[in-house]
Amino acid sequence: MSEASEKQAEIAVEQEHVDRVYARLDELRSEAQAMRDKSYEYGREATPEALNERDVMLHHAIRTLQALNAESEGLVFGRLDTGNGDVVHIGRLGIRDQRFDNLLVDWRAPLAAAFYQATPEHPQDVIRRRVIRCSRETVVDVSDDLLDPDRASSDMRVIGDGALMAALTRSRGETMRNIVATIQKEQDEAIRAPESGVTEITGGPGTGKTAVALHRAAYLLYREQRKLGGPGVLVIGPSPVFMSYISRVLPSMGEHNVELRALGEVLDGISTARIDDPRTAEIKGSSRMVKVLRRALRLPPPEAPESLQLFYRGTVLKLEADELKRIRRTLHNKGGQPNKFRMKAADALLEALWQQAKSLAGGDFQPDRDQLITEIGERIEFHRFLVAWWPALYPMQVLRWLSDPERLARAARRLLAAEEVDLLAKSWASLGDSAGAEWTVADIALIDELRTMIGPPPKRPARPEPDAEQPRRAVNYDEYAHVVIDEAQDLSPMQWRMVGRRGRHASWTIVGDPVQSSWPDPAEAATAREQALSAQRTHRTFTLRTNYRNSAEIFEHACDAVRDLVDPDDLPTAVRTTGVEPDVREVAADDLAAAAREAALDLLERAEGTIGVITTMSRRDEVRAWLSDVDDSRLRVVGSLDSKGMEYDAVAVVDPDGLATESTTGRRALYVALSRATQFLTVLKPA
């Protein structure tokens, strides 16, 4: 039999099994639908037991339907032939036939582990591992690894040479795909690591860190359903574009109970993708800001009255500015959240008024403490004063007050230099009126810090504040059972504090590559990270060493950007050669626009999938304008920071030297930009 017909014969064998799986899937779907309908009927009886049973049934039916209805692509993707003659098919979920025998084993089940872990050196009783590629319900390809040739029977066919290479050569779409069929052994170890404590996954560009983190989330949800199902799993990444890029991976595996948020979206009620210039972001992210904010809270609100004066039984009682200042200081020195201190503030003012009244006593004026406190405490003028002098605070409003350079300078005394105060005040002064629209990603961590320092606003504010943050989830909405942080090397100290608050009782998966870091002070970030995770006892690290994204030719060029900065061990190895070298060109500065257009059009012509044009953050809009009339939805023009974590089939990097010098970590940003392409890379250097 020829090679092609052998392959067709094996495809036909697998098709038969895939048909059985889909037929069974239809049956299960009908059963789940029937269960859902029945659970509604139970609810009509309305006894507590019936309602409880209804909820359990409904929950189960809906979860089952969600899993069954997830994209059918890749439902069956693997097969193991074992030493005792068993055949195990592996899939996106587990399916049994009516006799309760396995038709398909969930990739996360222990029985499927050998699919990822068996090697020729340690075959784990696996003779042949087969990857099955389907297009919808049709088998289109099979590809085998023979792991234990000595035990293979003479009629066992072995087809193809490597599903991984085939997967890596395929062009990429708009969104990342799941890799369940081709997870590699070193990746599988990180995916299946125990849930508890901190699991850290490091490795260079394209080593599959993001893919691994997402598959780990799916694995943990399957294995620790009870623990993680309630408070859920939170995945945090650098930008909304990145979150959208990875958004299909978990649903494609039937997992929906995961919240994806970019760093600018961590806080409910506000969302932003705006990025500060590198210097401003550096100051806003520094842990010095904790003290600055704490001090800012101790300052009187901008409109606070400077004295309190009222008549009491014919005598003037007056608290002067110094006295008010002293009372404010004493209140703050007690610690705690100012929004919870309003009653205490009222008590302290009344006590000070009483002390004064006592000192003025004489003649007809013989005040009584209890009487004075009750009487003045109920007066509307006293309440008006209190509301102005110790108002309910809202984090965004407090931050906006710091657009006043004098106020900020007072809060930042001996913490920030004058130039730093100027930059911050200017950044907040430029905020428009529309709430939230123009905050930056770095501001979100400051707002969250303030939210924690200030405490929740009183239950019913007299006037609803436009800034009030309304939680979407009712109870402890910002706590999760498992938190995944992607591109963790870029989190600022303030962002570590913010994400730490999302998982005080959680387990963690932290994914990053120090070589790609754009945070200028890694030691400061490391300290903040240690504090954020201080409750965790277990810490395990996995390092991925193979770059699956770039061709070897492209990655070689990308590494030149950082070779003298890093330990060679921190650079992974690219496994795929294409014979296509990056196209690196010098162009006269005046010709750059035309060259960028030409490069983009050329790449659109040559590559099948997505094309990224990456430039400096400051030139992003200019380059977008150059390409505005190129009408092709496969083209993206992004700044260096927007390209973090992203992947394109072809990339044009415009102005690499500009990228390298745009910030103190510019060379690392250039390394990121140059390592985004799977197939083609063009680099345009203005001469």
Ligand SMILES: Nc1ncnc2c1ncn2[C@@H]1O[C@H](COP(=O)(O)OP(=O)(O)OP(=O)(O)O)[C@@H](O)[C@H]1O
């Ligand atoms: N085992 C695998 N099988 C098939 N494709 C894989 C495998 N591992 C990784 N990939 C692919 O390699 C590409 C890079 O993966 P991913 O984005 O997860 O890498 P990363 O380490 O997060 O990269 P970066 O640090 O540059 O953001 C993706 O297209 C991913 O699907």
